[in-house]
Amino acid sequence: MTDSLLSGHDLHKTYGSTPALAGAEFTIRSGEVVAIMGPSGSGKSTLLHCLAGIVRPDSGTIRYDGRDLTAMSDGGRSALRRSDFGFVFQFGQLVPELTCLENVALPLRLNAVKRKEAEARGLEWMERLEVADLARKRPGEISGGQGQRIAVARALVIRPRVVFADEPTGALDSLNGERVMQLLIGAARSTDAAIVLVTHEARIAAYSDREIVVRDGRSRDMARAA
């Protein structure tokens, strides 16, 4: 696919003696939402980590926006993650001692945006995710669903081109999970960000445009299977 924003080809990764990826393929276009599904332990999170440049695959290539991610240094990939990628995880991702607003503003501040401006922009995103009233609260004082919305706001505050969401609703009930997904998809669509969504729930995967299934470290593009 020529217009792909981020793609991985023939990715292999082994932890110790356990193979996590064994020839996985992946591609995503700008503004696209792609779900990565599969049983636990199939390697879907590892695929996400490789694509996001958090983990370097043992072999294979990852291209992002014309650049070869696997050839970049650790520092270069960190810088890329700061500027171009957003992240939402299942839990344990908010810094407990910072207020919600400070959490949201954190990625901007890591990009050397001045505190005032970072927090103003953070607050805008909190408004869009309907959690502006939690700005002064700390993560320990809010519910799980609110926490995930804060996390979504934090992922989107730098206007990333790719959002990586690893089981973003895994710890939430259906109602909160659906709400978070709607907000995430809506907000990402409005900024034309692509979303790489790892989930094991079909209802959550149904928010995607396309899904691939990872089994035993191999990926299968279901659009082609159909």
Add this chain to the structure above:
Amino acid sequence: MNVLRDLRMGAGFAVTGGREGWIRTLLTAIGVGLGVALLLLTTAIPGALSARDERGRDRNEQRGQAAQAGDHTLLIAHADTTYKGDEIRGRLLRAEAPKAPIPPGLAKIPLPGEMVVSPALADLLDSSRGRLLRERLPYRTVGTIGDKGLIGPDELAFYAGNDTVTTGDRWSSVLRITAFGSPFPADPMDPRLVLLVVVMFVVLLMPVAVLIATAVRFGGERRDRRLAALRLVGADARTTRWIAAGEALAGSLFGLLFGLGFFLIGRQLTGVASAFDLSIFPADLDPSVPLAVLVALAVPFAAVAVTLFALRAVVIEPLGVVRAGTPPRRRVWWRLLLPVAGMVALYPLIRQGSESGQFNRGQVVLGVVLLLLGVTAMLPWLVEAVVARLGAGRVPWQLAVRRLQLGSTSAARAVNGIAVAVAGAIALQMLFLGIENDYTKETGADTTRAQLAVSSDAQVGTEGIARIAGQIRETKGVRSVFGRSGTRIAEPGEDSGPGASLTIGTCDTLRELARIEGCADGDTFIVDPRTSNSVGGMQPAPGKNVVIDPGQGPRTSAAPTPWLIPKAARTVPGRADGSGIAPDGVLATPGAVPAAVTRQLPYSMTVALDPAVPDAIDLARNAMARVDPLAQVYTLNETRESRRFANVRTALFIGSTVVLLMIGASLLVTMLEQLRERRKLLSVLVAFGTRRSTLSWSILYQTAIPVVLGLFLAAGTGVALGAALLGMVQRPFGVDWTGLASMTGIGAGVVLLVTALSLPPLWRMMRPDGLRTE
């Protein structure tokens, strides 16, 4: 009995609580163990010092034991020397009979030309560093001195056999003895030194208490969660508390064992570590049994008490841990009460201490303890109050400040030890500085004019002095040598009165002692009494009849000789020579005094060296040892410190450094535990592209902020305590800025060390592995 059951159950958890439980127990045991080791060390130090003193006395030689050679007599001469700044104790031995006493640590008296050396000296002589010293000690080494004959393992000492020394009379520097050892008890310590030692012990032991209290709380948060699980299966609140106490008890008991181990290991190390110039034999570090028993009982008891006290504010519910509501705002008034009470206790003692005055030790300890407890009580309040007002700056700063705002108690607790140690040490430094003048004597030496002073009993006469001076002068690195001999003159007759000094030397030498215009051999000068610092005495005048009476002077017993002070004697203003001695009385050239007199007099010299020549001092000393082995050679210093005082000061430095390092270790453990708990969060931050440096700085700030506040408070308290102590010994207030700087510097160093040691694990945890949930 229920309590016992719960305690036992808790102890069981400590041992069988899986890997996590083990680690927790191990950390507690290490922390408590370090504390216990320090306690044991402290209880052992007085014994060690007295053992050292005792061995020192046992090998002393006492003057006046025998006047004539007998079948038990030994001639012993001091041949102490200094090599590259290290003092070497030297003795020349000449047995006058087969049954002559043998010095402690020796099997027999070495034969002439042979010597027995201490192990440290043997090493020095073998090393390349000892090259010049080998020339100075031209004896064959035939053995080593046993520990019994040394005060410390690093002492440099030798006994050399000799067959030429003779003793002239009872004041000779060569002694005739029949036994080694001093029959007199050791000097009692000055009450001011006692004060120092008492305060020092309090200052060193308080942080140890803080350390132990911190150690039994290692991993407390995780333990609380485990206790919550126990509540879920039906344990009541009281039971869980005792179970927790049981865990702490088990940890502290292991700690006792560890402590004993650390102590035994550390004791061996003290034998080697001479970094602080205080060497002690391992065997001397023998803790006193009652104190050791006290430690063994007090530590587990304290562990239980601290745990119960700490859990007082924690409510462990079946579904989790609740800190008793919002913790009550820390109030400052009762915290202030402690240091105030401490000052009140110390105040009446101020102006009490005199040279002979004794202190009420209980009151001193109480006051110091209260003051330092005040630090521990004030610090959490101070940290909380200051941190709450800190603004958010850069990201690392923000992370650190917010973290402290959420819970600064554990940080403040860890820093407490440092603060107490530093406060105490600063106070002691001030006290040292305040009484330093008493123990450090201004010698008056002018080290720009001379660097060595020589004094010898050898009666070599004017020509001898000139010959020796000439030989020394030829030595490489020697610039000038002024030799002279001195004696006393007095009124003729039975009741000779106090008399005055007579100094005999060449014109060059005399010019060092007075401002003399013209001088030739045969001239005599009278020192202007207004320029001399001698009080009273006889006032010499030209043409006055006197006797030259070496019996009044040092170390000779020649008969008095009548002498007429030449009428031509001029009065000249005197001046101190390089060794700081200002002349009085009469200065005479050799030609003005009968030669028979000068041959009976001991001599002294001052030597000036060329600073550009390396080892000039030791070359000159070698030359001197060759020419006159019994001469005493001193390096001239502007000040001279009391030896015992220096030891106390050294001990303080060792103690506070060790304490700070141990507290650093506990800070490190706390930090690592915190990092481990946040592994997941760290991985998430890495995913966001957070730089290593950002988190590293954050850790530095997180450690540094409480420590800086602690040091600030410690400086304040230390100066206050120091002022009180100075008041007690009636010395003017003065802050020892170098002491202050060095102690706060050590504190800051500990922060850096803790941060530096936290970084590798931090970086390891910043690997993305923590994100893996699959």
Add this chain to the structure above:
Amino acid sequence: MRIVLVMSIGHTLLGLLESGPCHGYDLKRSFDERFGRDRALAYGQVYSTMSRLLKNGLVEIDGLESGGGPERKRYAITDAGVTDVEQWLGRPETPEPYLQSTLYTKVVLALLTGRDAADILDTQRAEHLTMMRELTRRKIDGDLGDRLICDHALFHLEADLRWLELTAARLGELTLEIRK
């Protein structure tokens, strides 16, 4: 794509009448509004149902208007009718266990004939997800009623999908069983 609402129309109309008497036409409109979604109720079906209810004494004629348009009867619910609605609402529906599923049959047949059962499962899976995407889109754009109905369908589809996944994971085991 249709969502077939399996329901009892008689009980539904009765229930709607309980809030007050109304004409047949209004009944139809009110039904369509709330439950119609994909298929409006046929006018004839309203009348046949109402006459059955009338015969059973569950409704009665409340008034009759004529002139202008068609004949307009106003229906009202009787006490017996109210009791009937109450009983219906209180009676649980029998859960449908779908013991004989077509998918299962397909998988077994594929295995018996040596075809790739995994392919069949994946194809079905893709189909299911396609429908789930469609429903999700409608859910996002729709009102609360739409959402509830779509979620109902989504949960069922999700259940199928989980079965597909589980079966995919057990294909090896199943093959052994079948070929015994």
